Amino acid sequence: MSVTHVTQGVEHPVAVVRLEGIEKSFFGVQVLRGVNLSLRAGEVHALVGENGAGKSTLLKVLAGVHRPDSGRIVVRDEEVSFAAPRDAQAAGIAIIHQEFTLLEHRTVAENVFLGREPVRRGQVDRRALETETRRLLDWLGEDGIEPGTEVARLSVARKQVVEIVKALSADARVLAMDEPTAALADNEVELLYGLVRRLRDRGIAILYVSHRMREVFDLSSRITVLKDGALVTCAPTADLDADQVVRHMVGRPLEALYPERASRPGAVRIALRGAGNERVRNLTFDVRAGEVVGLAGLQGSGRSAIARAIWGVEPFTTGTVELDGVPTRVTGPRTAVRKGIGYVTEDRKGEGLALRQSVRDNTLLVRRAACRGAVARQTADLTRLLGEVGVIARGPHQEVRYLSGGNQQKVVLGKWLAVRPRVLIVDEPTRGVDVGAKQALYRLLRDLADDGMAILMVSSELPELIGMSDRILVMHEGALAGELPAGADEEAVMGLATGHGAVA
Amino acid sequence: MRARPRLADGTGPVLVVLLVLLVALAFAGPAYAEPSGYLALLKRAAPLVVLAVGQYFVIASGGFDLSVGSLVTAEVVVAARLVDGDDANTWWVIASLLGCGLLVGLVNGLITTKLLVPSFIVTLGMLLVLDGAVFLWSGGAPRGALSPSFRVLGRGSADVGVLGQVPWSVVVLLVVVVAAAWFMRSGTGRMLLAVGDNENVVRLAGGRVDRLRLLAFVLSALLASVAAILLAGFAGVSAQVGEGLEFRAITAVVLGGVLLGGGRGSVVAAAAGALSLEALFSLLNLLGVSGALESAVQGVIIIAAVAYAAHGAGLRRMLRRPVPHPA
Numbered sequence: 001m002s003v004t005h006v007t008q009g010v011e012h013p014v015a016v017v018r019l020e021g022i023e024k025s026f027f028g029v030q031v032l033r034g035v036n037l038s039l040r041a042g043e044v045h046a047l048v049g050e051n052g053a054g055k056s057t058l059l060k061v062l063a064g065v066h067r068p069d070s071g072r073i074v075v076r077d078e079e080v081s082f083a084a085p086r087d088a089q090a091a092g093i094a095i096i097h098q099e100f101t102l103l104e105h106r107t108v109a110e111n112v113f114l115g116r117e118p119v120r121r122g123q124v125d126r127r128a129l130e131t132e133t134r135r136l137l138d139w140l141g142e143d144g145i146e147p148g149t150e151v152a153r154l155s156v157a158r159k160q161v162v163e164i165v166k167a168l169s170a171d172a173r174v175l176a177m178d179e180p181t182a183a184l185a186d187n188e189v190e191l192l193y194g195l196v197r198r199l200r201d202r203g204i205a206i207l208y209v210s211h212r213m214r215e216v217f218d219l220s221s222r223i224t225v226l227k228d229g230a231l232v233t234c235a236p237t238a239d240l241d242a243d244q245v246v247r248h249m250v251g252r253p254l255e256a257l258y259p260e261r262a263s264r265p266g267a268v269r270i271a272l273r274g275a276g277n278e279r280v281r282n283l284t285f286d287v288r289a290g291e292v293v294g295l296a297g298l299q300g301s302g303r304s305a306i307a308r309a310i311w312g313v314e315p316f317t318t319g320t321v322e323l324d325g326v327p328t329r330v331t332g333p334r335t336a337v338r339k340g341i342g343y344v345t346e347d348r349k350g351e352g353l354a355l356r357q358s359v360r361d362n363t364l365l366v367r368r369a370a371c372r373g374a375v376a377r378q379t380a381d382l383t384r385l386l387g388e389v390g391v392i393a394r395g396p397h398q399e400v401r402y403l404s405g406g407n408q409q410k411v412v413l414g415k416w417l418a419v420r421p422r423v424l425i426v427d428e429p430t431r432g433v434d435v436g437a438k439q440a441l442y443r444l445l446r447d448l449a450d451d452g453m454a455i456l457m458v459s460s461e462l463p464e465l466i467g468m469s470d471r472i473l474v475m476h477e478g479a480l481a482g483e484l485p486a487g488a489d490e491e492a493v494m495g496l497a498t499g500h501g502a503v504a
Numbered sequence: 505m506r507a508r509p510r511l512a513d514g515t516g517p518v519l520v521v522l523l524v525l526l527v528a529l530a531f532a533g534p535a536y537a538e539p540s541g542y543l544a545l546l547k548r549a550a551p552l553v554v555l556a557v558g559q560y561f562v563i564a565s566g567g568f569d570l571s572v573g574s575l576v577t578a579e580v581v582v583a584a585r586l587v588d589g590d591d592a593n594t595w596w597v598i599a600s601l602l603g604c605g606l607l608v609g610l611v612n613g614l615i616t617t618k619l620l621v622p623s624f625i626v627t628l629g630m631l632l633v634l635d636g637a638v639f640l641w642s643g644g645a646p647r648g649a650l651s652p653s654f655r656v657l658g659r660g661s662a663d664v665g666v667l668g669q670v671p672w673s674v675v676v677l678l679v680v681v682v683a684a685a686w687f688m689r690s691g692t693g694r695m696l697l698a699v700g701d702n703e704n705v706v707r708l709a710g711g712r713v714d715r716l717r718l719l720a721f722v723l724s725a726l727l728a729s730v731a732a733i734l735l736a737g738f739a740g741v742s743a744q745v746g747e748g749l750e751f752r753a754i755t756a757v758v759l760g761g762v763l764l765g766g767g768r769g770s771v772v773a774a775a776a777g778a779l780s781l782e783a784l785f786s787l788l789n790l791l792g793v794s795g796a797l798e799s800a801v802q803g804v805i806i807i808a809a810v811a812y813a814a815h816g817a818g819l820r821r822m823l824r825r826p827v828p829h830p831a
């Protein structure tokens with residue numbers, strides 16, 4: 001059992017909803033461990049935690065999607081049990097998801113009262129429909145939206161308003177908002193702030209799920225931090241600062257997350273000389289044995305395009321690639337694999353794993369696919385491979401879809417280790433992986449580099465890129481914008497990535 | 505964690521179904537009081553089991569093979585004409601039937617993988633082409649006859665020491681099932697399932713997805729040829745001998761818990777599915793249910809089996825009920 005020090009604030013008498021001692025596990029993996037959460041009328045309560053900390057599961061318990069294995073849900077001092085989302089709605093709890101549930105080609109009013117339209121003489125009473133919608137919009141202070149407008153013509157921010165009005169029209173007293181700013185443009189965020197504050201002032205209890213510290217501190221009056229499915233702390237926002245919250249989320253000082261860097265890179269493993277194709281141009285760089293080279297850049301800057309080109313999915317059309325000093329033409333994944341290049345793709349479920357197959361079959365996949373004869377049939381080292389990457393599974397025959405993100409990613413790495421590539425490209429290696437597994441993956445990548453592998457790491461998480469890389473290459477609009485040494489700061493990387501010139 | 509003998513996923517339920525049917529048969533008919541009754545059942549089921557094993561390869565890798573029924577018909581009709589009752593022709597005709605199967609499998613597989621036509625359409629087209637060709641060639645009434653040596657495989661028996669007389673078709677059935685199970689444990693077999701699960705992953709791992717798919721179609725057509733040889737001997741020559749066999753084979757595979765769309769299921773379960781289907785028909789026959797109901801029964805089974813697969817996880821959870829949470 002992990003240690004949880006709960007600094008519960010003084011319990012306010014008007015908690016609209018209380019979750020007490022919620023436990024939930026899936027396929028034998030405990031996702032929530034005795035979590036308490038109370039929501040009061042007229043407060044914005046922030047729920048934060050790393051990916052995989054259990055935020056979304058807790059939200060689904062609150063919404064009646066999942067039934068807790070144990071624990072109580074108390075609505076206005078009355079214990080309830082939700083068999084379906086309908087029951088949670090009836091109790092006045094509404095979830096505003098990142099994806100909207102609106103019918104694009106119907107009007108605002110029709111969407112708000114979908115399935116609950118006021119009826120007069122057997123027909124939908126359109127006038128009542130629009131009047132009632134307008135009343136709700138006015139109440140919220142959103143008079144810029146017309147009830148008769150087709151939803152498809154509204155901006156994302158306004159669709160969000162409609163979604164909220166829809167919940168309010170069903171008498172919601174509790175709104176849980178899951179990463180509400182994820183889909184919004186920067187100038188729309190301020191509008192959302194205003195809306196959240198007005199909802200709060202009108203006595204709605206708001207659970208605000210986000211990992212953006214700025215929003216959490218701008219809006220909330222209390223913060224609950226989850227880590228590994230357990231409650232770490234719940235305290236008034238005024239008593240916390242952002243550093244403390246991050247420390248609670250991560251549970252350890254961040255520096256320890258990244259292993260020591262290598263001191264002595266070896267010979268050049270892979271060298272690009274003026275390489276380019278439709279998406280990237282004129283690339284010249286080396287990656288040496290023992291090095292982890294970070295590849296930074298904004299989305300669409302060509303980071304992943306380099307990876308895919310080296311690997312022959314969309315090959316380079318100009319320039320040359322040398323592997324261990326030998327000019328090499330890679331025409332497809334099969335040649336890439338046989339030349340000793342491995343590629344951990346960004347899309348783990350779509351491109352990395354056959355989810356219904358076992359840990360064993362996935363680990364042996366590359367070897368079986370690309371090798372021949374006795375090598376392809378070799379299985380004796382399976383246990384050693386799985387041990388090396390540290391996969392935690394019920395056994396080699398468990399289907400990988402039942403593993404956590406971190407363990408799935410370890411299987412992907414194991415699959416490549418089975419053929420011992422000379423160059424390993426990893427694209428967003430820790431996406432959707434919890435902190436513990438992240439640390440293990442970093443350690444593993446560093447160990448592989450120390451063993452003489454050349455590692456090219458693509459990542460959009462700057463702390464990870466900076467923490468892991470011996471050098472950082474920064475891409476901007478399909479070309480190399482510059483190279484930074486180990487430990488460069490985030491501003492320097494972003495400066496190059498956004499085209500604001502090189503650092504001084 | 506308790507250790508248990510490892511059956512491939514989904515093999516359990518079909519083995520239970522099979523066992524129940526076999527026990528029911530013993531109660532329903534005096535013929536099943538002795539092993540010979542069951543041996544006769546195996547002999548009868550052999551062509552379907554062989555077809556189901558072939559169909560399994562295609563379904564597991566994410567496709568369908570609808571052409572096997574008319575391939576069986578075509579080969580039986582062609583065999584009768586070419587053998588023409590002469591023992592001297594037996595062996596080269598058998599060899600050329602297997603050659604034809606290989607060819608049909610290659611055509612199915614190449615069109616599916618190179619021209620990117622869905623296998624459902626390719627093999628449906630092949631079904632119609634073969635049907636038409638047979639009709640054109642035979643004029644509706646097959647001519648010629650099979651030689652006695654040709655028919656031995658389908659109806660004769662081998663002397664197997666202590667076991668006494670074992671029908672050749674049962675020997676063929678066992679060889680096919682054992683070889684298929686062995687193949688599915690090999691690297692290539694595992695890759696075939698992985699292709700059905702997520703072909704991107706296999707391609708990006710450096711695997712040759714097209715070749716694996718092609719292999720599945722070739723195996724299916726080759727096994728259909730074996731089934732044709734067995735069926736010709738067992739049932740004789742007619743232009744209807746293979747009718748509906750493709751759906752029967754698909755039903756058998758689905759009954760074996762193999763996921764349509766690929767990626768999951770065991771070949772032994774598919775074979776057990778075929779045997780269950782045959783046992784069920786024998787049972788219905790013994791109970792005096794009209795043979796006309798067979799296709800209706802088959803229809804219900806295929807829908808029920810796929811529905812069970814789709815909701816299987818939920819159903820199993822409902823049946824199993826709360827396991828007290830782990831200490």
